[in-house]
Structure formats: C-alpha cells, structure tokens
Amino acid sequence: MNALNTERIRRDFPILARTMRGGKRLVYLDNAATTQKPECVIEAVCDYYRNHNANVHRGFHQLSEEATEILESARARVADFIGAGSPQEVVFTRGATESINLAASAYGAAALRPGDQILLTVMEHHSNLLPWQQLARQTGAELCFIPGREDGALDMDAFQQMLSPKVKILAMTHMSNVLGTINPVRQCIAAAHSAGARVLIDAAQSLPHFKVDVADLDCDFLAFSGHKMLGPMGIGVLYAKRELLDRMRPYQTGGSMIHRVALRDAVWADVPYKFEAGTPNVAGAAGLKAAIDYLEAAGMDRIFQHEQELVRYALQRLDALSGIQIVGRAAHRGAVIAWHMKNVHPHDMAQFADQEGIAIRAGHHCAQPLVVRYGFAALSRASFYLYNDRHEVDALADVVEKTARFFHGL
C-alpha cells in the first residue's frame, strides 16, 4: 500500500491556504471537533443549489426528480460505505447527536422497563451520555458505566462482569474523542448480544478515520456526523437494522414521513422515511456523498496508516517535553492526543497555539465526566486528519514547548 500524498491532498482544501492572525499559516489540529472540506465537497453543495435544487419526493417536475435522485443516491452511497444491507437502513439526521437522540427515543423508550440497565462507558461524549440519562429517568432504567483503565483503555474485565440479562442496551463510542482510544467494539457487541442487549455504536470519531463495516461489527445502531468526515454541517446518519427500524415508532412527525393523514390520525410511511420528517437536507446529502467519494479515493486504509504514523510521531515529540502528561495511552488508538502541561492552563495553551496559527482545542471536550475521571477539569487536545503532516506536528510540539517555557520561567 503506497502512502498518502499529503502535499497533493492539502491542495484540495481551500482553507488550508489561509493566513491567520499575525500572518501565520493555518495549522488545523481540531479535526475531532470538525474537519475541513475539500473543494469537491463545497462544489457538490454549490452544484446542487446552482443546478438541481428542489424539494424531493412527490414532485413531478424534472428538478424534483433530480433532487430526489441526488438524495437517494447519497443514501445508497452511505449504505455501501458502511456496509449496510440496504439504503433503507440509512436514516438521514442532522448529525450524530440527533441520531443518538432518535435511537434513544424511538427505540429505547419502548424497549426498557424499570430495573433494566443501559450500559455506557466512562468515555462517552455528552451526546452519547445525556440522551441515555434522559431515557433512564423516563423509563426507570438504570445507567451503568464500564470503567476506563489508567492507560485509557476500556476495562474489559469489568465489562464482562457487568453483562447480565438486565442489560438491554449497550451504547458506546468506537473511538474516544479525548483519549484517542479505539474500543474493541466488535468483541463488545458480540458479548452484549449474547447477554440479549442491543448495541449502539457512536462512530462519530471512528468512521471518518478508518473502515467501519456494520455487517462485520453486527451492531444494531450506528451514529455519525457528516461534518467530521469532510462533509457539510447539518447532515448525519443513523444506521439501524431493518427489523428494528420497522418496529420503532417515529421520532419527529410532519411532512414526508406519512402514508396517509387524517385530522386525528395518520399512517406512517415505510422506513427510512418514517424517521425523516420535514424537508431533508439534500444539499448536505450531496456533500456527504462527495466526501465519501473523496475518502474512498484517498483510501480509508491509507488514511488510517497516515494518521497512525502522525500520532506516533506526535507522541514521541510531546513525550520529550518535561512537565507534560499525556492522558490516554491505550495501545490501540487513533490520532487524537489530549495532554496536560504542568503550570499551564489549557486555555492559555490554546491561546499560545492560536498565536502561531495552530488550532487546537482546550476544555472538557464534551466529555466532562471522562476528564474528571482522569483528574482534570480541562485538557488540551490536538486531533489529526489526512491533510495533516509532520511539519504540523513539529509546529505543535514547538508551541507546546514554548508555552511551557513561558509559564515555567515565571
């Protein structure tokens, strides 16, 4: 497998040519928050609005036909990309957060009884935590949390212990957006299934970075966001097994998701439309399709390989700095690194980085319980993608060192 040509890839992303405050070149290392967009994705959105824009379905005119074809071919492309059995298993949402809310509400509410358990991990993003807190409150189910080990890996022994017929839902992240840990979801899913539980995988941080195949994983639900995988904002996906979708009640209601409506009742449309109330974001779907095309052309395996090399190099550079503590040391990990530098608050770290044109993130990263679990209120985080290179890792390490010197020297 030949390596990714990062130099050529960078040219596809207009924003990477931007000059930041003080004339600095942009070094974008906030990819876990959102990724930049290649020109082909921006162009797909524009082309949709310039040439094909219309409301989908029910329209007999040519533009409506074209818009419908764009939406449905994007759905088929997503299905193919994630290995779904059929496009009907792909529900378009606004993003991972909405996907998880949909699953928790439309599946969870009917599936849980008081005393049942919902199993999560301590490393969940708020978006895969709060909807289950709400659901637990609503149904009387109990929340249980698979603990993390000191190195940031999941405690699989504890997980095995926690499985029981009481567990009805396991909802877990495929990859932590703070620790970088890639969880052994395949194994977890199999174990949860044996215990009789359904499994939702939060793939917001995994699917953009390596091949994820729902048939191989055998997960029941999978949630992710377009904007974290080179796609536009405002589009995301909930994958679910057909048999579950068929059984689930609708989530939001309104136009497009019905078969027949009377004043006092209605018959729902078939899946996936039953879950897509209102005018869909066709431009977003067009952009997501272009993003998938781009990712596959680059090669998911090559992207993962590239990021593995970057993260190894970044860890090596950062580890060489005194006073630094990397939070998250799991062996199987993606290209997200969180750290704490002695005597330097992450806000100040991010501000110093920004001064050099380097975009990193500071705070609890929407995973407050996790950050607290590892003994902090806030951490600094750098996260990489296919367009990042070793020079950028160097720039990061340099600014971390410079900032540390500044504050240590006080």
Add this chain to the structure above:
Amino acid sequence: MNALNTERIRRDFPILARTMRGGKRLVYLDNAATTQKPECVIEAVCDYYRNHNANVHRGFHQLSEEATEILESARARVADFIGAGSPQEVVFTRGATESINLAASAYGAAALRPGDQILLTVMEHHSNLLPWQQLARQTGAELCFIPGREDGALDMDAFQQMLSPKVKILAMTHMSNVLGTINPVRQCIAAAHSAGARVLIDAAQSLPHFKVDVADLDCDFLAFSGHKMLGPMGIGVLYAKRELLDRMRPYQTGGSMIHRVALRDAVWADVPYKFEAGTPNVAGAAGLKAAIDYLEAAGMDRIFQHEQELVRYALQRLDALSGIQIVGRAAHRGAVIAWHMKNVHPHDMAQFADQEGIAIRAGHHCAQPLVVRYGFAALSRASFYLYNDRHEVDALADVVEKTARFFHGL
C-alpha cells in the same frame, strides 16, 4: 414604493438560467415547496467552508472565533428580521418541522392535562398537525379544528365559539400552502391570549413573502424554514418568548447544550443553547443570514406587492379557462394557487407542465385533510416568488389550457 426589478433579480439566481428536458427554459413555480437560491447565499455557504469553517463555542482558536461570530451574527440578524426582543429568543433548528416538534414536545408536554384542548385549523400542513396529534395522544388532550369556509378563509365565527379556558394551545398556519389564504393571526392570537392559551404560528409560508413581526403579533412561538426563503436547506428557526424558553425542558440532549455534566445528571446551558444539542449548522446559518440580507435589500413590501400583482394576474388568466376550479378564494391571500381541472388528473397536469419546463406540484401538498375537506384527493399547485414574472404566468396558463384541451378532446 417603486416596483421590484424582476429582470435584474432573476440574474442573481443561477438555476433560472438552466435548460430543462427538451431544451425548455426553466419556469419554477414550486416555491411553496422550496425556493431557489441567489448566488450571494450560495457564496455565503462556500465562503464559510473555504475560509472560516470550525466548530463553534468553546474554541480558543481564530477559526472557531470566526465561526462563532458567524453563527451568532446570523442569530442576531434573524432576531432583528422577525422583531424578536433578543437573539436569545432565536433557536436554530433544521427547519419548520423540527421547530414545531420542539415546541410541541418541550413546551406542550408539560403544559397539557387530560381534557385540555389543542386548537388547530383544517388547513394545517402535516408538519403542524402530526406533532399535535402525537402530543394529544401522549397527554390526553383533545384536538379541535377551526373549520374553513367555502372560499378558503378561516371561519372566524366558529373560532370565537371554540375558544374557552380549556384551550391551552392554538397552533395555526399564517398562510396556507394550498389555498394561499393569509389568516388573521394577529386577531386570533389576541383572542387566544384572552382565553388563556399560548399560540404557535407556522410562518413557513408567510415570513418568506411579507413582513412578519413577532412583537407586533405577540405570538408565543413562531416556526419557519430557511429553504423556503432563499436560504439553504437544513436550517430553520423556532422563535419563542424568553420566559417560555426559560421554563421549557430541553428537547434533544448532547454536546453544546449543557452547563455541567456528571455521569448521572447534568445542568442545562442557558437559552437558546439549551435547545441546540450537537454541532450546529453554521454554514446554514451563514446562508440564512445572506438570504435575509437579500430579501431586505429587495424589500419585503415590494416582494409582497409583486406577488400580489402576479397572483391577481394568474387568477385572471386561469379563471378564463373552462373546466377549471380554483380551490381557495379568500380575499386576503398570497401567491399560491391550487386548482382542479375537469377530467385532468393533477399528476398528468404536472407532467404536461414539466414537458414545457414548468415546475408545478401535484398531490395533497402535505395537507391531506385540507384537500379532502374541499372534496379532492389531489390538486395542482403553482406558487410564486420574487423572481417570477408575468411571462411565466402566461406560460403556466398556456400549459394548463393545452393540457385541458388534450384531455377534453379525447
């Protein structure tokens, strides 16, 4: 007030230059479904992705600052455009459908007791009907429907009769997407308030076409979609009075809408963020702001005037055809016309129009109970906007006549 320069306006919309099947010029008369986008809106979306894209809030780097500024200035622009007291009363959603679902769920669920009444009209879009059906089922409240008169106006006498202290919510469309009727919402709101009810106005079809001011109307909630007012897909708004938003529970939960999170509970953020879980559609907000700028530059009063002239002319041309029945004859109306032509099914009507490059819609227009109420299963519909002109009305009338002749001559 000088008239709209339609010719110049048309040049701002790239899609209007498109050639359709058979070499025909596009005549886009499906504006009630979705509107076309001027270049400045497309450009605002592109510019966001090419130059400023980042995740908002919590970000200390320059791109994140810029993206936050773009999102929040769009919010302020919307607040200003609709006359809201503060940007905090503007909640970004995916569209009108989600806005109404949000209000029904986050406000309605706590406000209703068994036996309470929810008042709607017979002319609601499914998106302002089904969420209330769901809510009624969930709370034991009763749905009541203000009837329509033969001419398509609301039966205001019946409305007055229906008001009682039992009515807790009035949810009604400002303008019918089928009949074109513009409802006297100001009067209805005042009457409903006197009876102690809260009022949601579905402004999806009104706000794009004439000035709507929430302070003047004194509505409690107002819902609309960006894509029906020249803006991008995947962005919409729920306006609500601050005191209501403060009291309401969140709708979706996840990242961005919290103040503090622990494993088993959470403290919500202030409004409007409490209602905006997950990564927002910043590009969509940027586009919506550009759309508002464009609309205000054209002049909402001028737009309304222009559409009034078009619809008068269109009614005059269509009325001259034999066998036609216009459904919706209210005196106060917008530029939406639905009709039935004797012996011609609306599907065939739309297909014949499409053959001439004319985009109209056929079906129940997501208002099935309304269409049934007026005695039909399906209707044809043409809907106009600021870029339409009299030539297009002529083209429409010609194809309606031609189609009628074709089927009558059989």
Add this chain to the structure above:
Amino acid sequence: MAFEDLYREVILRHFKKPQNFGPVSDEEATVEDENPTCGDHFRLRVELQGDRISSIRFDGRGCAISTSSCSMMTERVLGKTPSEARAMISEFLGMVQGTCDPSDESLGDLAVLRSVRDFPVRVKCAGLCWQALSKALDKLSA
C-alpha cells in the same frame, strides 16, 4: 420522445373508459391501496373460481397512468391462474422499474407503459394496482 409515449392513444383510451371498472364497496374490496404521493385511492376486488381469476373489478381513479395501467391489468389477468398473474406482476414491475425488458408480445398492450421508466415518479403510479393485485392474491391464497 418519451413524453409522447407516455400519453399514447391506448393509454388515453383506457383512462377515458377504464375496463372492469365499477363501484367496489368497502366490504367487497379484496384490497385497497393508495399512492401516498398524492392520495389517489384504489379498491380492487378479485375472485377466484377453481384456480383461475374469474372476476376482477376496480374502483377509485387516479391519473392517466395509474388508471390505464389498472384497466389494462384487469383485462390481462382475467382468466389467468394466480401463478401466471404473479409472473405478469413481476414482469410488469420489472419493466417500469427498468430492471428487466420483457418482449412486447408477452406484454401486449401493456408494453405502451414501458416509457414510464423515464419518469421516476410515475413508476409508482403505474405500479400501484399491480402491487395491490399482488396483495390481493396473497390474501386469497391465505
């Protein structure tokens, strides 16, 4: 031109004067179905005698495409066995969806609906009654 094909004389004739068309009450209906894109509504009444479709009648009207498709269908399947009818259903649906290309001989008049495949939204119109027939046969054989 596909459009002209769509409104060829034979289609229009069936639209204007549908065959085997007449009131089917709620009780008589073997199935009812509707096109959710527009609310068009069909009732179909099918009877078997021995292993043949001995009577078929429909009620409700749609557009030229759905009405003529139904009219032609009733003519075509009358007197056929359920399994022959099923073969016709999949042949017809395959033709309008563009997934197969049956010969004109095997289709008879119905071949005129081939051009529907160029108009994705109309595929539903043309296929509606065939799907209803399929459900009716399921019901009768249950």
Add this chain to the structure above:
Amino acid sequence: MAFEDLYREVILRHFKKPQNFGPVSDEEATVEDENPTCGDHFRLRVELQGDRISSIRFDGRGCAISTSSCSMMTERVLGKTPSEARAMISEFLGMVQGTCDPSDESLGDLAVLRSVRDFPVRVKCAGLCWQALSKALDKLSA
C-alpha cells in the same frame, strides 16, 4: 500587539501568586461558579462588616486570565461598599465586552485586562469571577 498584552507581567504575577487565594469549603462558599466552556470552577467567600466588604477569598483555579482577574478583583473590592463594588463590576464587564471604555485610573491594575476584548472566548474567562461576585452580593443583601 493584543496577544502580548494578554500575558503582561502583572497578569502573570497574579496567576503565579494569586491574592486572597485559599481554600474555601463548600459550607463557607458564598457562591460557586464555573466556566462551562472548560469546567473551570471557582468558589468565592465574601463577608460584609457594616456596609463594607471586610473579607474576600477565592478557591479553585482557572487559566491565567480568569485567575489573575479574580486575584486583582479581590484586591480591588476589599473595603469597598457593595454599591461601589457593583459599579466596578459593570465597569469591568463593560470594558472586557468592549461596550464601555473606563479610564485607566479608575481601573488600576485591572486595565491590563482590556485587551481581552480582542479574544471573544476569553471574555468569559475574565468575567467569570466578577459575575460570581455580583451573585454573592445579591445573596448577602437578600
């Protein structure tokens, strides 16, 4: 350069060695507040004697900006009346939000935080303790 202003010596001195800083238990705290963007957490204990702030102490640490702002604030409001302190709060918040421009004399050391206004996200950091003080005064006067 705004950035250099942001990390001027006086700020760093207060960050390194905050004034009126020391443990405040849950029971002692007049208010606690936190910065939801990062989870930074402050506890503030304020006491009045007569109509003067006779004692003020804070606990919890944030970034250089929030810590130094709090440290300077405690120095500044000690011995002042609640209404004097309130005037300072609105003056300071106005300055960092860029809505007013108080003179350097009236601000003293705090004037160094003026450049925060060029960094929107840091406005929250700088203002956190002042908002907490405002709540504390409300509480004490209630």
